[in-house]
Structure formats: structure tokens, C-alpha cells
Amino acid sequence: MRMSTTPFQLLFALLLFFSPETVIFPVNCLNIALNDDVLGLMVFKADIQDPYFKLSTWKEEDDSPCKWVGVTCDPYSNRVTELHLTGFSLSGHISKGLLRLQSLQTLSLSRNNFTGLITNPILTQLIKNLQYIDLSQNGFSGSIPDPLFTQCGSIKSISLANNKLTGQIPNSISSCSSLQNVDFSSNQLSGELPKSIWSLTNLRTIDFSNNFLDGDIPHEKIETLFDLRVFNLSSNNFSGELPDKIGECLLLETVDVSNNYLVGTLPVSLQKLSLCNVVSLRGNYFTGDVPEWIRSMKSLEILDLSVNNFTGLVPNSLGDVESLKSLNLSLNQFAGNLPESLGKCGNLSVIDLSWNLFTGEVPVWVFDLRLNSVSLLGNRFTGIVEFGESAAAFDSLEILDLSSNSFSGMIPSSIGNFSRLIDLNMSRNSFIGSVPASLGGLKAANVIDLSHNWLNGSIPYEICGAGLLEELWLDSNLLTGSIPEQIQNCSDLTTLILGRNNITGTIPVDIAKLTELEYVDLSFNHLSGSLPKELTNLTSLVTFNISHNELEGELPLGGFFNTIPVSSVSDNPSLCGSIVKQSCPGAHPKPIVLNPNPSHSDHGSTSLNMSHKRIILSISAIIAIGAAVFIALGVIVVTILNLHVRNSISRSAAVALTFSGGDDFSHTRSPSSDYGKLVMFTGDAEFVSGTNALLNKECELGRGGFGVVYWTALRNGRSVAIKKLHVPSMSKSQEDFDREVKKLGMIRHSNLVLLEGYYWTPTLQLLINEYVSSGSLYKHLHEGNAENTLSWRERFEIILGTAKGLAHLHQMKVIHYNMKSSNVLIDCSGEAKVGDFGLAALLPSLDRHVLSGKIQSALGYMAPEFACQTVKITEKCDIYGFGVLVLEIVTGKKPVEYMEDDVVILCDMVRGALDNNQADGCIDRKLKGNFPIEECISVIKLGLVCASQVPSNRPDMEEVIKVLELIQCPSEGQEEIE
Incomplete structure (x- = not known):
């Protein structure tokens, strides 16, 4: 018969657990039979918050925790071996209670709200005995301490992804000789990747993506990672080349180094990766052609080479990779025709070739494959687009983007057969003829964009057969006729853009039934009549542009139309209302009108207007004269300050340009060539020397795409920020640089960082800015x-x-x-x-x-x-x-x-x-x-x-x-x- 446990006994046991050296009391006197694992887990529970009562099955009176939610026990010893609390919304800190679970091998606390420093010694002690630990998607912070890995025992997998970790990856990680999977992605880690990591020959997964790691990817001994499957260093600041021996890791399935600063060509060794499914090099500076040996990567499913500097033709051999599902070559400089061989890739579902230099016509295979997404925008494709009557893509295609090319001819009526099409964009081409009525057959379409073409005829009333349509773009064409009343059937419409056409007639009152409308552009047409007052019911409107038409009458009163911008209603001479500052016929005059009976005397009104114009002209003249005087004074002041600066440079050049950031100057040159040109718009050119010199790395504030920023101080104690530009070799001449910087230096506004001065030599350019203290x-x-x-x-x-x-x-x-x-x-x-x-x-x-x-x-x-x-x-x-x-x-x-x-x-x-x-x-x-x-x-x-x-x-x-x-x-x- 099991013995019951009172709260007092439990409290005493907890005291015994935490301070055994200070509590001297024989355990058997407690008349208690608490299991170590129960005690440890109850201590852990007591230190956390469980807002959704996920741990309600954890009860202190139980003999064993093996039936508790999230707990797995060894069937023979009944000791806890695994703790899975993923996604329980728990918060708080990890306490000592878990150290009581002496048989624990797997700990998963991912997708919770745990906080605290990763330096917590409890975590260090836990890792000694664990094989798998997952603390991902929490709020842990701080830098990863060396002791975390120095005694990592037999740990095989560790995930600290999606936290707030900072600092460098410690070299001690190489001590974890059994480590197979490491995931530190989506943190704020910085510094270089330790070369010693390649000594972990059991590694199967490396994921350090989405951090701030920099430097070269270590090349030495990467080929020793025989078991490596996943190699993900994406979204960091790595530079240099991709390791040339990466293809020696023959079991690799994923290579993702996207969104870095890598250069060079594709390593030849990649052709050995016959098991590789994913290669993503997106967002780097790779160059050269895609080699013919790409056919050797037989298992490739995703190939993403987008946003690089690749050139040449798409190789025919790519068609031999029949497993290919997604091909993204966008934002490169590929040219020529698309190879017909890609038609053999029967598994291809996504193809993105946008923003390249491709020419010729769209191959027939594009619509013969069961593609989900086709994006060819921003190329030089020509010819007529034909879908045929039995295209395989009719039942699969969801995105079709042919915009910004040179396609011509009519839009085929068979376009209405794409039963799953969600997004259709054929804008910015040279399509002619009418808008196909068959577009109403696109029952799944959310967006139809045919803008910037040469389409004529009227808007087909059938178009709103596409009942899910949210955006309709037909602007910048040659459309005529009126807006069909059936537009009301597009009940989900949020965007209606019909501007820059030859549309006539009135604005149908039924538009007011489209309660989801946010963006409406009917400008530059020949619309006439008055605006329906019911338009005030459109409570979601953000823009409603009816400018440059022939509309008349009073603007609607209420809602969006009370604050509609004047530019949205301009050039409609017969519109009236307070927005356009034109009284409507029959409207009662306002008390402030000087002539209460305008029909009495046109002459009086004319005199008033002429007087008003004279006032405006005189005010404008005053402003112009004042601005000229201000500019002239500014030029004089800047000239005087420059003379002062030049005189002071000779006295303080050695102080003003003391650099400790690694930019050395030859002391054999003349002073003018040695110290370059320093200009301060504020008139103060003296900096504090010594450890707080201009480019002291210890005073680095941050880095960006254009340069590195350092803190330093002027002689008077005022702080400034020095920006060292990254690209001196690409900078303009001194004359051009001076002119452009002086323009920026003249800009003054309380919400702009003040440019206080600059320094220029052919090899170094600095901008001296106001220092803003709060980051x-x-x-x-x-x-x-x-x-x-x-x-x-x-x-x-x-x-x-x-x-x-x-x-x-x-x-x-x-x-x-x-x-x-x-x-x-x-x-x-x-x-x-x-x-x-x-x-x-x-x-x-x-x-x-x-x-x-x-x-x-x-x-x-x-x-x-x-x-x-x-x-x-x-x-x-x-x-x-x-x-x-x-x-x-x-x-x-x-x-x-x-x-x-x-x-x-x-x-x-x-x-x-x-x-x-x-x-x-x-x-x-x-x-x-x-x-x-x-x-x-x-x-x-x-x-x-x-x-x-x-x-x-x-x-x-x-x-x-x-x-x-x-x-x-x-x-x-x-x-x-x-």
C-alpha cells in the first residue's frame, strides 16, 4: 500500500534536495516514499509558468512520472529517459530539478518562452549526460560559454536555434567528438566559423544560418566530413569562395550558402554529389557559366542560383536532371533561348527565370509540363504566347508572370482554361486585341494584371466570373466603352486600376457595393456625370483617384471623401466641393465670403482674385529674395569656415588624423598628400588623439553596406561618428566627391543626422557625422x-x-x-x-x-x-x-x-x-x-x-x-x- 505525501513532507524534501549540507534530518523520519524523478520534475514545474495547464497531469502524489504528459521512461528501470515539452508555451528559467533525472538522455523544450542566459551552469551540467538537447525557439540570450562544450560527454544533437544568442561560436565545440547535428541558426552570433569544427567527423547536419558570421568558410579538412548531409550557412556575412572540396562530402543532400558575399565559380567537385537534393547559392556574387557537368547531380530537386552574376546559356545538360522540381535562375545575366531539353524534367513544378537577358519565344514545353509557377518577367522574350487547347498546365498552374517582356499578338482565349490560376501577370508587353471574356473562367484567380499593353475594346462584363478576384489591373491600355455594371459581382475586389485608358460613361453606382475596395484608380479617362453618393459606404478606401476626367457635380460628403487628396480629383473642371475649393451651384455661401451675392457682380469677384494673385506674387518674391540672401550668407560662412579649417589643419594634422584601425599612411610623403583633405562644416577640426583616435576598432559602432562606423570625440568633448566608406577604389574624383558631400552637408533638419565634415584621399574617404546616443x-x-x-x-x-x-x-x-x-x-x-x-x-x-x-x-x-x-x-x-x-x-x-x-x-x-x-x-x-x-x-x-x-x-x-x-x-x- 502506497504512502500518502503531505505538502509539509514535500516542502521538507525540497529543502533537503536544495541544501542537503545544511538540513540534517533522517529521510526515513519523513515517512515518505518520493521517487527521485518525481521530485526533480516537480521542482522543475514549480519554477516555471504553465499558462495553459499543459502539465496538469504532473501530480506530486504519484509514485512514478512515467504516465505524465511529455515524459518517456525506460520500460525496465522506470527512470525518465526523455522529456518532450515542445510547444507548451512554458516560460521561466530552467532549474536544478532536471539534474535529478539521472537517466535523462533527451531534452526537448523547443517552441516555448524560456529565458535566461545560456551561461546558466545548470545547462552546462545537463549537457554532460544528455545525448539530444533541443532548446530552439525560446528567449535564451548571452554568448555561448566555452564550458558548455568542454565536458559535452556523449551528446549527439544540440539545437539552440531561434534564440537571442550573441558572441562567437567557441572553439571548444570541437571537444564534442560524438556530435552529429548542430543547429545554431537564427541567432545573432558573430565572428568567424571555428576551423576546428571540421574535426567533428561524425557531423551529419551543420546549420548556422541567419546569423552575423563572417570571414572565409574554412577550406581545410572539410572533405573529412564523410557523414555530412546538411550544410547550411545561409544569411550570414561570409566572403571568399565556396570550399573547392565540398563535393568530397559525398553524402551531402543540402548545400545552402545563400545570402552571403561569396565569389568565384561553382566548384568542380559539386558534380560528385549524386545524392544532393538542394543547392541554393542565392544572393551572392558567383560568376561564370553553369557547367555541363550539372547533369551528374542526378538527385537534384531544388537549384537556386538567383541574385548572382552568372552569365552564358542555360546548359542543355540541365534537362538530364529529371528529378528537378524547382529551378530559380532569376536576377542574373543568363542569355539566349531556353533549352528544349528542360521539357524532359517531368517533375518540374516551379521555374523562375525573371530579370535575365533571355530572348526568343516561350518554348512549348513550358505549358506541356504540369508546372505550378512560371515566372519569366523582365527578359527579352518575343513572339506570340500560345497555350494550346490541351496544355498539361491547365490543371496545375497557379502563378503565371510574363510581364516586362516584348510579347505581342492577342491574348489567347484559352487562358480561361487555367482552372487553378491564382496570379496572372501579363503587364508591360505589346499585347493587342481585346481583353478575353474567358478570363471570367479563372475561378481561383486573385490577381489579374494586363496593364501597360495595347489592348482595346471594352472591359468584358464576364470578367467578374472570376469570383475570388481581389486585384484587377487594366491601366495604360487603349480600352474604350464604359465600366460594366457587373463589376459588382467581383465582391472580393480590393484593387481596381483602370487609369490611362479611353473609358467613357459614368461611374456605376454598383461600385459602392464592393465594400472591400481599398485602391481605385480611374484617372486619365473620359468619365463623365456625377460621382455616386453611395461611394461614401466604401469604408476601407485608401486611394480613390479620379483625376483628369470630365466628372461634374458635388464630391460625396463623408468618410474617405472628407480628406481625399486634391491630386486625386484634379482636372475635373466641373467638380465642386470644399476639397476642390469650388462652390457648388445653389450652395449657401459661407460667412467668410466677402461678396455674399456672387451673381451680383462678376467684376467684384475678378478684382478680389487679382488682388489675391498680387498678394501671392509678393509673398513668393519675398520668399525667393530671403532664400537667395540665406544661401549667399551660407556660402560666405562656409567659405570662412573652410579658411579657418585649412589654417588649423597645419597645426593639428598629426592629431586630427591619428588612425589605429589599420589604415597606414606613408610618412615619406609631403603633408598634403599624407593627410589628404579634411573639411569640417561645423568649424571644429580638432580630434582627441591616442586611444580614441578616428578609426579605433575598439570604438566601432556598426557596419553596413557602405562602410564601417566608429565613435570618437572632438577636443571640446563632443562626440562624433566617423564613417569609413567601403569602396574607395570606386569613389568619384576628389572634385566630384567634394561637390556631392557639400550638398549633403548643407542639409539641416531635426530628423536627419547632421553631416559635420569629411576627409578625402584617393585611398580613404571618411564622413564625419553627428553622434546619436541612443542607438x-x-x-x-x-x-x-x-x-x-x-x-x-x-x-x-x-x-x-x-x-x-x-x-x-x-x-x-x-x-x-x-x-x-x-x-x-x-x-x-x-x-x-x-x-x-x-x-x-x-x-x-x-x-x-x-x-x-x-x-x-x-x-x-x-x-x-x-x-x-x-x-x-x-x-x-x-x-x-x-x-x-x-x-x-x-x-x-x-x-x-x-x-x-x-x-x-x-x-x-x-x-x-x-x-x-x-x-x-x-x-x-x-x-x-x-x-x-x-x-x-x-x-x-x-x-x-x-x-x-x-x-x-x-x-x-x-x-x-x-x-x-x-x-x-x-x-x-x-x-x-x-
Whole structure:
């Protein structure tokens, strides 16, 4: 008969467990029969929080824990051998209780909310006896200590993925001779990869992806990893070449080094990997051709060579890889025709050849295979597109993107046979003829984009047979006729873009039934009549552009139309209302009108207008004169300061240019060539020497695509930040560099980081910036603790401040080029300051791909047109990055996050949540206290508009500021609607 245990006895046993040297009491006097494993697990449970009562089966009165949830015991000894608590939402710290489980071999605590330092000595002791430990997807922080691995015993698998670990991977990891699987992915680890790791010859999986590791990938002895299956170093800062002997690891199944800075050609040894399923080299600087020996990789299923500098033709031998399922060659410089041999790849489901130099017609095999996704955009394909009547892809294709090519002819009516097509994009080609009525057969379609072609005729009323349609883009064609009333059947429509056509007639009142509409563009047509008053029922509207038409009558009153931008209704001479500042016939005059009876005297009205114009002209003249005087004074001041600086350089050159960062100067040169040219716009050119010299590595603040930033101090004690540009060999001449930097130095705004000066030699260029004390927005969002998280009001002010800074840049005709959270700094008062602006102007006219590579760290912020060689880079690219930044601030998530089995794009995630009326679920859970949910959602919508795929749909920054101010201080009308 089992003996019962009182709470007092359990408490006494716990005291005995924790302090046996201080509690002297014979155990048998407790009249207790507690199992060691029960005691250990109950101690562990007592130290954690279990919000969903997942551990409710764990009861202190049980003799054995073997029937408890998550617990596995040895059938003979009844001792706990495995503890699986994955995804239980547990939180707290790992306590000593687990040390009581002397037979424990497997510990899985992944996908919980455990916190604390990874240096916890309890973890070090646990690893001594464990074979498998999984602490992934928690909140552990700190650097990995050497002792964690020095006594790692017989451990075979360790996963610390998706935590907040920092520092370097310790060399002591080589002590774990039994280690088979190591996963430290998705942390903040830095430094070089230890060469000693290749001594772990039992390794099967290496995953250090999504960190900040740098340097070369060690080449020595990699061929000794005979059992290696998975090699994943993606999304780091590795440079150099891929190890040439990597193909000697003959059992490799996955090679993923994507999103690094690797160079060179494909190692020849790769052809030995006959068992390899995945090769991903995306987002590097690889060059050369794809070799014919690719056919040797018989098991290859995924080949991703995108975003590199590969050239030449796609080899015919690729068609011999019949196991191929996904082929991505996008954003390279491949040329020529597509080989017919790819038609033999019967398993191929995804093909992305976008943004290359391919020519010729689309091969027949593209639609004869059962493909799921075909993306050929941004090439030089020509000819007529034909699907045939029995294409195998009719039942499988979900994405078809033929945009930005030179296709011609009519769009085949058989296009309506793609029963599973979700996204159709044939924009920016030379298609002619009418819009096929058969598009109504695309029952699964969400997006149809036929914009920027030569299509004519009317919009077919059948098009809304595609009942799930959300986006319809027919702008920039030659369409005529009226908007069909059947448009109301597209009940899920959020985007209706029909601008720049020859559409006539009225705007049908049935559009008001499309309650999901957010973006409407009917501009540059010949629409007439009045606007239906029912349009005020469209509560989700973000834009409604009807400019450049022949509309008349009063603008609708209420809702979105109370604040519609003037630019969205301009050039409709007969429209009236307060927005267009034109009174409607029969409307009662306002009290402030000087002439209460305008029908009495036209002459009086004319006189008033002329007087008004004279006032405007005189104000403009005053502003112009004032600006000229200001500029002249500025030139004089800068000239005087330059003279002062030049005089001071000779006195303090040795002090001002003391470098300890590794950039040596020849002391045999003359002073002018030795020290180059130093210009300070602030007039203070003297720096503190010694250990706080300009390029002291101990004072490094951060690194980016354009350079490294160091902290230093001026003689008066004021701090400055020195940015050493990465690419001196590509910089402009001194004359051009001086001119461009001086332009940036003249920019002054409270939300912009002040450029205080610069230094130039042919081999070294430095920018001297204002030092902003509280670090970057990135650190506040992603590296701070929960106690110091930004409040909603602080976040809103940062968004508004960033918008103001960016608007000022655009007013000064400066494009930022590199908008991201690490380039938004926060000063001591919480004010946002945008930094690193206009740096691309300091370089020569770089190739677009090279420039995009320099800001590769801005992955997720880059506007889609940045990848297109033919599209001009404008301020709209900055606005796209700002939109992503807004979503990052509201959600607390990075623009691109790499999960275990997926890549999450922030814009797509938020847009999907908004579509499902779950936008409030996107708001950062770290936000505390009461905050206005509706205000957050409004900001989210604004961010999505700014991050529109189409540049013309993005507002300018002045409009963004007005919208933010309206969101923060809504008008009385808006408050009533809400």
C-alpha cells in the first residue's frame, strides 16, 4: 500500500534536495516514499509558468512520472529517459530539478518562452549526460560559454536555434567528438566559423544560418566530413569562395550558402554529389557559366542560383536532371533561348527565370509540363504566347508572370482554361486585341494584371466570373466603352486600376457595393456625370483617384471623401466641393465670403482674385529674395569656415588624423598628400588623439553596406561618428566627391543626422557625422528587453519623425537609397533621426545590380523596381522602404524572417492578416498598457500603401505626413464615423 505525501513532507524534501549540507534530518523520519524523478520534475514545474495547464497531469502524489504528459521512461528501470515539452508555451528559467533525472538522455523544450542566459551552469551540467538537447525557439540570450562544450560527454544533437544568442561560436565545440547535428541558426552570433569544427567527423547536419558570421568558410579538412548531409550557412556575412572540396562530402543532400558575399565559380567537385537534393547559392556574387557537368547531380530537386552574376546559356545538360522540381535562375545575366531539353524534367513544378537577358519565344514545353509557377518577367522574350487547347498546365498552374517582356499578338482565349490560376501577370508587353471574356473562367484567380499593353475594346462584363478576384489591373491600355455594371459581382475586389485608358460613361453606382475596395484608380479617362453618393459606404478606401476626367457635380460628403487628396480629383473642371475649393451651384455661401451675392457682380469677384494673385506674387518674391540672401550668407560662412579649417589643419594634422584601425599612411610623403583633405562644416577640426583616435576598432559602432562606423570625440568633448566608406577604389574624383558631400552637408533638419565634415584621399574617404546616443531603431525593436520596449506613442512619433526627415530629403532632391531600421537612429529625447542618406551619390554610376548588392543588408526593404535595369530609381523607392519600416515598427517583426520550414515576408504576412480581418493580431505583443488599436491598424494600412508593388500607387512623403497627422488627430467627422 502506497504512502500518502503531505505538502509539509514535500516542502521538507525540497529543502533537503536544495541544501542537503545544511538540513540534517533522517529521510526515513519523513515517512515518505518520493521517487527521485518525481521530485526533480516537480521542482522543475514549480519554477516555471504553465499558462495553459499543459502539465496538469504532473501530480506530486504519484509514485512514478512515467504516465505524465511529455515524459518517456525506460520500460525496465522506470527512470525518465526523455522529456518532450515542445510547444507548451512554458516560460521561466530552467532549474536544478532536471539534474535529478539521472537517466535523462533527451531534452526537448523547443517552441516555448524560456529565458535566461545560456551561461546558466545548470545547462552546462545537463549537457554532460544528455545525448539530444533541443532548446530552439525560446528567449535564451548571452554568448555561448566555452564550458558548455568542454565536458559535452556523449551528446549527439544540440539545437539552440531561434534564440537571442550573441558572441562567437567557441572553439571548444570541437571537444564534442560524438556530435552529429548542430543547429545554431537564427541567432545573432558573430565572428568567424571555428576551423576546428571540421574535426567533428561524425557531423551529419551543420546549420548556422541567419546569423552575423563572417570571414572565409574554412577550406581545410572539410572533405573529412564523410557523414555530412546538411550544410547550411545561409544569411550570414561570409566572403571568399565556396570550399573547392565540398563535393568530397559525398553524402551531402543540402548545400545552402545563400545570402552571403561569396565569389568565384561553382566548384568542380559539386558534380560528385549524386545524392544532393538542394543547392541554393542565392544572393551572392558567383560568376561564370553553369557547367555541363550539372547533369551528374542526378538527385537534384531544388537549384537556386538567383541574385548572382552568372552569365552564358542555360546548359542543355540541365534537362538530364529529371528529378528537378524547382529551378530559380532569376536576377542574373543568363542569355539566349531556353533549352528544349528542360521539357524532359517531368517533375518540374516551379521555374523562375525573371530579370535575365533571355530572348526568343516561350518554348512549348513550358505549358506541356504540369508546372505550378512560371515566372519569366523582365527578359527579352518575343513572339506570340500560345497555350494550346490541351496544355498539361491547365490543371496545375497557379502563378503565371510574363510581364516586362516584348510579347505581342492577342491574348489567347484559352487562358480561361487555367482552372487553378491564382496570379496572372501579363503587364508591360505589346499585347493587342481585346481583353478575353474567358478570363471570367479563372475561378481561383486573385490577381489579374494586363496593364501597360495595347489592348482595346471594352472591359468584358464576364470578367467578374472570376469570383475570388481581389486585384484587377487594366491601366495604360487603349480600352474604350464604359465600366460594366457587373463589376459588382467581383465582391472580393480590393484593387481596381483602370487609369490611362479611353473609358467613357459614368461611374456605376454598383461600385459602392464592393465594400472591400481599398485602391481605385480611374484617372486619365473620359468619365463623365456625377460621382455616386453611395461611394461614401466604401469604408476601407485608401486611394480613390479620379483625376483628369470630365466628372461634374458635388464630391460625396463623408468618410474617405472628407480628406481625399486634391491630386486625386484634379482636372475635373466641373467638380465642386470644399476639397476642390469650388462652390457648388445653389450652395449657401459661407460667412467668410466677402461678396455674399456672387451673381451680383462678376467684376467684384475678378478684382478680389487679382488682388489675391498680387498678394501671392509678393509673398513668393519675398520668399525667393530671403532664400537667395540665406544661401549667399551660407556660402560666405562656409567659405570662412573652410579658411579657418585649412589654417588649423597645419597645426593639428598629426592629431586630427591619428588612425589605429589599420589604415597606414606613408610618412615619406609631403603633408598634403599624407593627410589628404579634411573639411569640417561645423568649424571644429580638432580630434582627441591616442586611444580614441578616428578609426579605433575598439570604438566601432556598426557596419553596413557602405562602410564601417566608429565613435570618437572632438577636443571640446563632443562626440562624433566617423564613417569609413567601403569602396574607395570606386569613389568619384576628389572634385566630384567634394561637390556631392557639400550638398549633403548643407542639409539641416531635426530628423536627419547632421553631416559635420569629411576627409578625402584617393585611398580613404571618411564622413564625419553627428553622434546619436541612443542607438538604432533596429536595436530598440529587435535587441532590447521586454521591460524597455518602445511604447505605441514612442513608435508613432518615430514613424512621424522619420517621415518628416525623409520628406525633407526629397524636397532637397536627395534619394536615400537605403531605408531600413538600422539607419534610423534615436536620440536621447526619443526623436528619430534618419542617417546614411544619399551615399550612393558619392559613388560613380554603378551598375544597378552592383548597387543593390551594396545594400543587400536591406533585404526586404528594397523596392521591386530596384532590380529592373530599365526603371529609373526615384523617391518612390525610399517610400517603399519607409512602408516596410512602418510595418516593422508596428509589428516588431523583421522585414524577412526565416522560420524552420518557411520564409516569412512581413508585407505579405500583414497584407494577408488584413485581408482576413486579423490586422490586430499583427501588432507587436510587447506593447504594454492601453493603446489605440484603430490607430495602429490605420498606420498598418498606410504602411502597406507605401509598400505597394507599383511605384505610382505610393504616396509622396508630404502626403504620408498629412495622413499620419490625421490618424493622430482625427477630424470630428472621422471620429463620428468610427
